[in-house]
Amino acid sequence: ARALKSNKARVLIIAHNIERIQAEAALDDAVAQLLPLCVKKQEWVYDEEERASRQLLVDREKEVLVVYALTRKSLSKSLKRSAKTSVVAILNYDGASALYSKLEALVADARREYARRAGPWVDGAFAGTSGAAAAGAGGLGAPQERFLVQYVLDGKQVAVDPLVLQPGLDRAPGDDDAAEGDP
Numbered sequence: 559a560r561a562l563k564s565n566k567a568r569v570l571i572i573a574h575n576i577e578r579i580q581a582e583a584a585l586d587d588a589v590a591q592l593l594p595l596c597v598k599k600q601e602w603v604y605d606e607e608e609r610a611s612r613q614l615l616v617d618r619e620k621e622v623l624v625v626y627a628l629t630r631k632s633l634s635k636s637l638k639r640s641a642k643t644s645v646v647a648i649l650n651y652d653g654a655s656a657l658y659s660k661l662e663a664l665v666a667d668a669r670r671e672y673a674r675r676a677g678p679w680v681d682g683a684f685a686g687t688s689g690a691a692a693a694g695a696g697g698l699g700a701p702q703e704r705f706l707v708q709y710v711l712d713g714k715q716v717a718v719d720p721l722v723l724q725p726g727l728d729r730a731p732g733d734d735d736a737a738e739g740d741p
Contacts, residue, residue, distance in 0.1 A: 559588070561647040562595040562622065569623045569648035569661070570596055573630040576644050585644060592645065596622035625665055 561567040570592065578586050598615040605612065628636065634643040651658045709718040 559592060559595070561649055562592060563600055565599050565618075566649045567596075567622050567647040568651055569625060569658070571625045571627055571633065571646040571648070573628055573633050573644050574626045575629045589645060593624065596624050623662060623665060625661065 599618050600613045601616045602611050603614050630642040707718050708715045
């Protein structure tokens with residue numbers, strides 16, 4: 559948080575397996591507070607009428623790149639730390655500009671792919687609401703709680719996320735690559 563508030567962070571790497579905790583000021587709440595700071599920065603503004611200064615959130619010239627990668631355990635292992643790590647801020651990527659550019663491209667591709675796959679789900683298609691009705695109500699529909707669908711594969715029931723069952727995906731879950739040779 560300190561690196562984001564002081565405008566020094568360039569990349570934020572967040573572990574994807576952060577648990578939801580019901581307590582106040584828990585880890586998931588702390589991470590949720592970091593995400594708006596990646597788009598906006600805090601800036602002191604003096605108000606002449608009130609004769610007081612206060613902090614406002616203003617747009618950044620360039621947003622801090624947010625990457626969801628690794629688990630908490632593997633993120634801490636890559637940093638050679640014994641305690642599990644949930645968030646890492648990269649302050650300076652000098653000498654790794656090519657890797658940073660590649661990372662930016664990969665993140666942009668992943669976000670487009672997520673939007674393509676999750677679009678109908680977010681628009682309400684899986685919740686029984688048509689996308690047009692959700693769009694007519696003032697934008698995207700409210701995201702529904704995610705759920706798993708029971709899928710029968712080789713006589714066994716397997717829990718599958720409905721995002722992977724969308725039309726346009728070539729194979730059902732569990733299909734192996736041996737079928738690729740078939741025309």
